Structures are given as C-alpha cells and as structure tokens.
Amino acid sequence: MKIKVTNNYKKLFSVSLLAASIAGCGGGGSGGGDSSNGKPGTLPPAEEWPSPDVSINSWSFNGGSSQSVATAKVSGSYAVADPAGLNIEIRDVHQALKHRIEAADIVDLLPDMNLNHDNALCGMTLTPSGRFLYFAVCDSEAGQRDDAIVAYNTNTESLTVFHRLSLQKKGASHLARVGMNYFSSKLFVGGDSAVYRIDADRNAAFEVDQHDRQLAVDKVAVTGAVQDIAIDMEAGNVYLQTASSVYKLPHQSQSTQRIFQQDNLTGIAFSRVFGNAEAAGLYISLDYDDRTGLLFSPIEQVRSRGELSPSPYLLSETQWHDFSLTADGQMLFADDSAYMLRDNSDERLSFDEWTRDELMQYVAAVKGLTASDMSGNFASPEGFLHRKLEHSNPNTSPIADNVGWALYLLMVADQVEHDPEIEQYVELLIKRHAGLHEDGKGGVKSVDGHFVRNYNSDGTINASNPQYQVYISMKFLPAAIKAAEMYPDNDNIVRYAKYLQQVFQRSGDVVRAEQRITWDSDDFGPVRLNRLMSNETWLYGDIAAAQDPIATRNYGKFTYERENFRYDYELLDQPVIKSSHSAFIIMGGPLILDHHFHGKSWAEQNNNYYALTQSETDELGFTYFAGFSAGHSPNSNGNYYNDGPTDHPDDFIHFPAVSGFGQLGKTDAVIGAYMAYRDGRRQTMRSAGDQDSHLLMRWSAHMPNYNKMSVGIADFWYGAIGLAETIQPGVVQKFRNTFYRPEVQIGFNEQGRQQVLYSTMTPRLITGIRSDGTTEEFGYHRSPFIVPTGEVFADFDVVDPQGDWVELDDLVGIHNITAPLDERKVIFKNPNFDQEVDVGWQTQSGNAMRGGSIYGNGATLTSNTTLAQAVHLPYGTEGSEYRVSTYIEPQGQAGKARLRLSWSSTGNAADIDISSRVESSNVFGNWANRVVSLAVQQPKGANYLHIEYLTEGNGHFVFGNTGLQSFGAKQAFTNGDFEQGSSDWLLSSHVAITDNANEVMQGSKSLKFDLSGGVTSWQSAERRIDISNDPVGTRYLVRFDVGQRELADAKFEIKFDIDDPQSPPNSDSKPTSDWRDVGFIDNDTPEEVTVTARKRPGETALNLVFRMKQNNNSAERGYVILDNVRVYQQKLLDDNYCNYGRQCY
Secondary structure, eight states, X not given: OEEEEOTTOOOOEEEOOOOTTSOOOOBOOOSSOSSOOOOOOOOOOGGGSOOOEEEEEEEOOOSSOBOEEEEXXXXXXXXXXXXXXXXXXXXXXXXXXXXEEOHHHHHHHOTTSOOOSTTSXXXXXXXXXSSEEEEEEOOSSTTTSOEEEEEEETTTTEEEEEEEEOOSOTTOSSOOOOOEEEETTEEEEEETTEEEEEEOOTTHHHHHHHHOOOOOEEXXXXXXXXXXXXXXXXXXXXXXXXXXXXXXXXXXXXXXEEEEEOTTEEEEEEESSSSSTTOOXXXXXXXXXXXXXXXXXXXXXXXXXXXXXXXXXXXXXXXXSEEEEOTTSOEEEESBSEEEEEXXXXXXXXXXXXXXXXXHHHHHHHHHHBOBTTTTBOSSSTXXXXXXXXXXXXXXXXXXXXXXXXHHHHHHHHHHSOOHHHHHHHHHHHHHHTTOSTTOOSOOBOTTSOEEOBBOTTSOBOTTSOXXXXXXXXXXXXXXXXXXXXOTTOHHHHHHHHHHHHHOOOGGGTBXXXXXXXXXXXXXXXXXXXXXXXXXXXXXXXXXXXXOHHHHHHHXXXXXXXXXXXXXXXXXXXXXXXXXXXXXXXXXXXXXXXXXXXXXXXXXXXXHHHHHHHHHHHHHTOSSOOOOOEEXXXXXXXXXXXXBTTBOGXXXXXXXXXXXXXXXXXXXHHHHHHHHHHTTOEEEEBOXXXXXXXXEOEEESSSTTOOOOEEEGGGTHHHHHHHHHHHSTTTTGGGOBOOOOSSOEEEEOTTSOEEEEOOOSSOEEEEEEOTTSOEEEEEEEOXXXXXXXXXXXXXXXXXXXXXXXXXXXXXXXXXXXXSOGGGOOOSOOOTTOSSOTTTTOEEEESOEEEOOSTTSOOEEEOTTOEEEEXXXXXXXXXXXXXXXXXXXXXXXXXXXXXXXXXXXXXXXXXXOEEXXXXXXXXXXXXXXXXXXXXXEEOOTTOOEEXXXXXXXXXXXXXXXXXEEEEEEEEOOOTTXXXXXXXXXXXXXXXXXXXXXXXXXXXXXXXEEEEEOSOOOSXXXXXXXXXXXXXXXXXXXXXXXXXEEEEOTTEEXXXXXXXXXXXXXXXXXXXXXXXXXXXXXXXXXOOSEEEEEEEOOTTOOEEEEEEEEEESSTTOOOEEEEEEEEEEEEEOOOOTTTOOTTSOOO
C-alpha cells in the first residue's frame, strides 16, 4: 500500500484504484422496474480491497463540521457545507474563499421553517459551470411543511427561494439527505420515492424572485428516497441512488432502469477525468462496518444497456458523509473535515504543471509563427509574423494585425518564466512591423499611422487587399509602450516605442460622436463606411481620445463608460453590451486599458459576460466549460465565424477563451480548460518554425471528431494571458495602460513629489494654482507631470493644445516611409535640450550651454546670445497658421529675452525673409518663469520656420520646452459670421438669424436654433463647401463658436453630406454619403468646436450640416447660438510619394 498523507491527515485508509482482478460485488436489477427488491451483493473482506498510491490533503472549511460537498462538473468550484450549522463555503482550486453563505442568511430567507436539526441543509449541487449553487433546506417536521430549494448566484451573490415542495416522507424520524444535480437547464432533486426535474434555465431564479414565476416541475417515480444523483453529461444519463439501488434515467425520460442493487448505499458520482486514464466511470459509496467503501464501474459498462458489476475501489476506516468528483480529476470528500484525494498513478500533468506547460506551448506557437533564425521559420523575411497555426500545412502569410497580441503574449510569459530569447523576439517583431528594418519591408502605414494589415510571403504588400486599419495600431502601440517599460535597457525597443507614438496622428478624424468610428483609413483619410465602437475598437478610441483633443469629447461622452452602450438582456439581471460578442472582444479591453479592468461598470460587464458564458454552458449541457470566440468554422462562410455565447454554429468550444477568463481572476474557468486537457482535447498545431505546439484550441460538440483546425494569434493570445494570471496573480496588471483620463488626478509619486496625471500621448499645458489664487506656468508636458520645484499646489489647470501638436523631437522624418531610424531626415532635433546644445541648434552669437532649467535640461543663454534652429514644414501651404511656444526661466535681475520667428525656403539663416519676422514681447530678468508663445503664418514658397531664442543685456535666461502647433490655412468662406443674414446658408423653419443683442456673440448677427413643443424632426443649417479643385487627401478643419444654449432635452449633431463618394479601395462595399456625427454640441461643450473631414478620391463637395431635434414630444424648449464659422485646410501628403488615384505605398 502506498499512501502519501499531507497536512496532518491522520485517518487510516485502506484504498484502491481499479483492479481488474477484483470480481464484481453487486447484483443488477430487473432491468426496467422500480418495485423489485433484489438481494444485496457480496462485498470482499476489508483485507482484500486493493491498495493504491494516492495523496490526501486537507481542504479548508471554516464553517463548522464538514459533512456535505459539491463540485462543479466542468469548472473549478468546490463547495463544502455544515448541514446543521447551515454554513456553506465555495472555494477555488487553490482553496481561496470565493463565497460564504451563513446560517443567518438562510434563516432570514426562510422564516417559516424550523431548521433546528442536524440535516437542515439536506442537499446541494453546483451547476456544471459553477454559476449557481442550488441547495435544499429541509424542515424538521418531515412532510408536514414544504421544504425549500434555494438558488445562490455566484456572480451576483444573490440568494433566492427558488422553489418550495415536500421532499421528505411524512412523519419520517430520520431526515435523510436528498440528492441534487443539474444538467441542461434542469435541476434534479431527489425526494421520497421520486426525483423532481425542475425548470432551471438561465433566468429562472431571477424571474422567480422578481416576477413570481411558476416553475414547471416534472416528477419521476422511484422506489425509495433518492439520496444522491450523478450525471454522465456526454451520454445524457442521470443516475439516481437510493439506500439500496442505483437507477439510470435518460435526462428527458420518464422511465428509469434499475442497474445495481446493494444495501447501505450512501452516494454516487460520475467522472470522465478522475484519476488515471482508466478510471473514468461511475463511483458508488456505501457504509461498510462504520467505514465507507467506494465501488467503481468503468465508463463502457456504465453506458451499456445492462446492469452494473462494480469493483471495489476504496475503503476507509472512517465513515464519510459525502464525496464528489472534481473537474480537475480529484475527489473531494467529507468526514467531519474536508479532504482532497489525488491518484498518484495519474500520469497526466497536475493543474499547476499544466498551466505552465500550456503557457510555454503558447510561447512556442508565437515563436514558430515569427520568421526568424531563432525559430527556424524562413518562410518570410525575418520579423514577419504569420497569420495562424494550422493542423497540417503551415501558414506562411504575414499579417500585421496580430503583432500587438503576440508581443503581449511573449512579454507576459517572460514575467512568469524568464526566457532570454523573448526580448530578442520582441525587438525583432517591433522593428519589422514598425517599418524600421534595413530591408525596408513591412510596417507600411498611412500618413496618420494606420498600418497595412496584409502582406505576401516575400514581405511585399498584398496590393489586392492591403487593409489600412485602426486594428493594428490600437494593439501594436500599447504593446510597444509596454515593451519599452519591460526592457528599459534595450535602447532599440525604447526608440521604436517612441517612434510608434509619433506616427499615431490625427486620430480624431476616425473617432466621431455617438460611438462612430471608421475601421479602415488610408492616406486619404477614413473610407466612407460607418461603423460603431461596440467592439474592440474602443481600444483605438481610448488612445485617440488621449492623442487628439478633437476625439476627446467624442470618445469621452459616448464610449468611455460602459453605461454609454445599449445592453442585451440575455441574462435579465446581468446585461452585457452584446450577447453575441466573441470572447476576444471582451479579453482585449481588460488587458490594454486599466479602466476596462478596474472600472466598476466595466468590471461588471466582464463579470456579466462571464456569467452569460456560464449560463450557455449550463443550459445547453456542454460537456466542457464552453468559452466562445472567433475561429475556424468549416460550415461557415470563409471557414471562419465570430462565435459568441448566443451565436455559435456547430457549437465550437474555444478553449483559449476558457483559459482566457483567468485574466479576470476566473480560475474556475481555467480548471474547465484543464479538464479538457485531461480528457484528451489537446491538438498538435503547426507553424513554419521548427517546433510544433500542443494546445487546447477548438472543439465542436456538434462534430466531435473534426480536427482540421486553424487558429490565428488574434484568436488564441488571451488563453496565454489567462494562464499567466492564474500562475502568478497580479502579473497582468503591469501591462495595463491608462491613455485617456476624463479628469485630472493630483497626488504624489513614490519619491513624495507632487504628481499630476492626465491623458497621455500628447503634451498638455500645465499651470499650478496656489491656494491664494496665484499661478505658476510650467509649459507643455506629457503625463505624468511631476512638479520640479518641490512646491505643492492646491490645484492645476491642464489645457489641451488648440491645434495639431507637431512633434519636434522627431523620429518619423519628412516622409512617412519604411527605413531605419538613423537614416531618416527629421524636421527638427533636440527641442527640450535633452542633448547638448549643438545638436540641431546653432549658436549664432554669444554663448549657450546645456542645463540650468528646473527640469534639469534646457539651454542657458548668456548675455546677447542668439540660439536658432529651423523646422522643416514641407507640406504647409501659403497662409498656414502655426504657434510656437517656449518656457523661459530668468536667472537673475538683469537683461531681457524673447522668441523670434521667421521663414525661409532653404533653412539657411542667410536666406531668411526679413519681412516674415515676428517677435514676442520681452521677458525681463526679474520676472517669474513663464510660457511665451507666438503665432505666425506661412508665406508662399517658404517651408522652413526659423525659431530663434534671443537674450540682450547682462542677464542669463534658460530656454526649453519648445513646442509647435499647426492650425492649417484659413480659406475663403463667405458669411461664416452671418453678418449677411442667411446668405449662402439653407435654414429650416426653426433656425434663424438673430440680431438680439443679448444673444449675438460677435458683430451684429448670429445663427440661432430654437425648438419648442417637441420638434422631433431634424432642423438644420446647411452650407456647401466646394472641394472639387482641391488635392486629394486635403484635410479640412471647420471651427465655430458656441454661445448660449439649452440642450438638456435635445440632440445637436454636426455632419457632412459627401458629394460623389467612392467605394473604398479594393472593395465592393457601397460607400455612404451621410458622414454622421463628426461632432456634437451639448450644455458642456466648450466655446470653440472643431470638426474635421478629408477629401477622398473622386469627391467634389462637403455639405456642412448643423442640425438639431428634440428628444420627445414633451421636451422643454431647446436652443443654441452659433457664430464665426470658418474653414481651414491642411496638406498632409507628399506628391512625390503618393499617386492621387491610389494608396501611397
């Protein structure tokens, strides 16, 4: 005998695994009747029960005497109860307490019942997924009053009196346990001479509690009280145990078959995954001279039509109260204490071993999909990432869409188990997909930073279907930022991340109001297809809201909070944004965006989606925990389908989704994936690399033998993240980002310095406000801003740039091409003097040296010094407006300093057009530090803006924090001020020109919308903007001022109607001319609003539409005043790199 005893387990067992040499010990029944009482079989003497090698560990329970246990059939939920004390605990596989139900909770719920007896809690079961715990509460006056079935929702933690019925024989002196189990939306409850089949669909408990729903109950007669119930989910058979018999009941049938008889039976359980590979089957417990014995029938015998002849399996010298077989292949039992038994002859990996091995298989998969000498994948130029794993022939098509997920997977795995190769893979993947490789292949992107998705195996663009999409950057950029944090000593990775942040531009052009977004956007701007952000594109929206102030309010108002979305109420008490969402949509947000994980409402969304997945698992009777996500689907169009909880053709279970729930702390689901591993569902997946991967991928309940799978990285990455979080809780947190912040947060960093947090990506103007109202300017800075002086301010003013921020610390260069960083011609260098003064700048007179600023950098100019550098602005057109800012710190009492701007066509100081020169006011030596800004317009033919810092007199001044904003060139736009009345405008009946002095914003007239009495049809002011002669790709910025308004009960939208919209490139999709919700106005709108548009090939006019309607017929009066409408243009494309009729490859 081999018994490994741990955790002070002192009870002596004589135990056995299945031994073929042991004869059957029980007798079968009559085959179909319930009334025959057969004689009990003969059991062997105790000394003849075989001996196994098992480990027994104590199981935590802090609720009294452990006498009742229940485990979820396909997940890792474990319940232990004290029937007399009415205390229940549910723990996870690591024994962490997840839920506790106390006696007071039950007594308060059932005030009419007498529960002062030893078996008050007389039965319990968990649904297969663990979503619900159902338990029976029996009254001490057996049969005199109704007993109760209580439902506990483990997601909402709500207790409900689910059903009342009498479960005991009237006048019974001994209150026996009643069997309970759940399968395929039915709750099976044992009673006196019957089993009850009760409707228990996903919303039943809620509807009983909230709407007094009357549940359908079906009664199946059985001879004797049903004390325990087991279920073979694959076969759909229910097994009922009474004191002397076991019955088989097909789960929808009314007819039972007695398959075994034996005196003193006490329990029954079924498992496909318990113990070693031969131990699947039915386990029956019985009293044996004040001990407990277990009998075993293998699965083949159990599923046959004949009677059972079970063999002795285990004998204990203590008497068990209850036992249950777990999804992780163990046995939970109770004999006043709770224990977990594991079969040491089981050659399968333990749960902890499997999680690490499965994670390493994911890592091997991504390595194999990466073209590299390291992986042995030579199917494409190095660094390209191939599309998917295949069951047979390796895929060799590169796709950029997956690089962000691949990076996250590798980096998270590296935190769990360090692999020195991973940093090399991370660097190579970023280099290639950012377009920074020496061979110039890969990383092709639009002028706004939207990357091409599809490539050919040789690294050239798939010209027939390139797909410039937001999907790449919204994952790639956050991953690269985290790579720079994870590998801070890798200068290449740090530079690559900085580069990728710089190419992400003008994101407000694709993120519009009312959750609208354009997924596809090439060099000519968004294609004319309206989409919504009710999918993973909320990732892009969040980054966009941080990068581009034009997107900030559109995203913040309509998308940032979960409450902005419409809900599906598939679960009446746990709605989700969309019940058919694939799991990959749910998994991406909590990894990349911190508020999608920690935000209360988003955490609720994640939990509700998990509950919906559980409900589908339970209600449809899936034999594994049923995660759903996109993937291979042979009977669907394109052999691919976005499976979700309420939409899954052929019932494909997506095991990476099941493991992926581990990211949300749902270890019970990860146990569900482990169960599938134990049940042999791993598949061998191939890449073009040297090493195959052995992973849980997809399995069809409808086609269980189908194995020709292919799975892309986008459809499996999250499985690895869930495993990593399960192995090392908290590891994923360091990978979450905060890009957009709806509010400024003021606090202190670890060094005790005051810190200001606000939206990232783009610098904001920071001003500290003291408690006495005085202020101190600090210039433009990216978040986080740490007060450099050590002073603590009462508040801060954080202001967005008013124009497009032009990155002067330039890595991208003049042309947005693919080339190594060191070979690029940049527009400007060293704006903050992070390097020596002679890098980029020229000291034209006097003396300048690096340092002296409160920030530790800056350039100190001594008396009578000029320091200059020219910004190359090749795309600017005549009249383009710019604003340059700098932070000047006087260093004494004497002298003066100023900023000077001028233009040239060559960038040489000798060629400056003196007539273009403008200067700021002087800053004197005895003044406080301040931001100095200066506006300038671009002359015709001049593409170099010269920035000069000047000092006069004997003082020293520090210059730094050089900033540049672009506003575009103002165009002729008649009557934008409405001084000519309605001329050039088309006005609806409720829109007029006002000359009321109390309403007019400037001049003598303004535009006024005024709606009363429930005007629910659109009322508009429209204006045509002819763009037929403008270059393709021109960007338009429409700015206007907003005055008095009352819009609490109204909607105000800005949109464009497009003349002659064209189909998107390489697409037959019908374009829309109705370019909706480019902006909006409400009571919180700032006084100036900017909306944008782009000219795509073939388009001839933009029809600007301001429109307003009231929300309902009883709405209060609504109005708004507008004025000073003007139009600006920006040229974004280099004619030498773009063909106006095609993309700019």
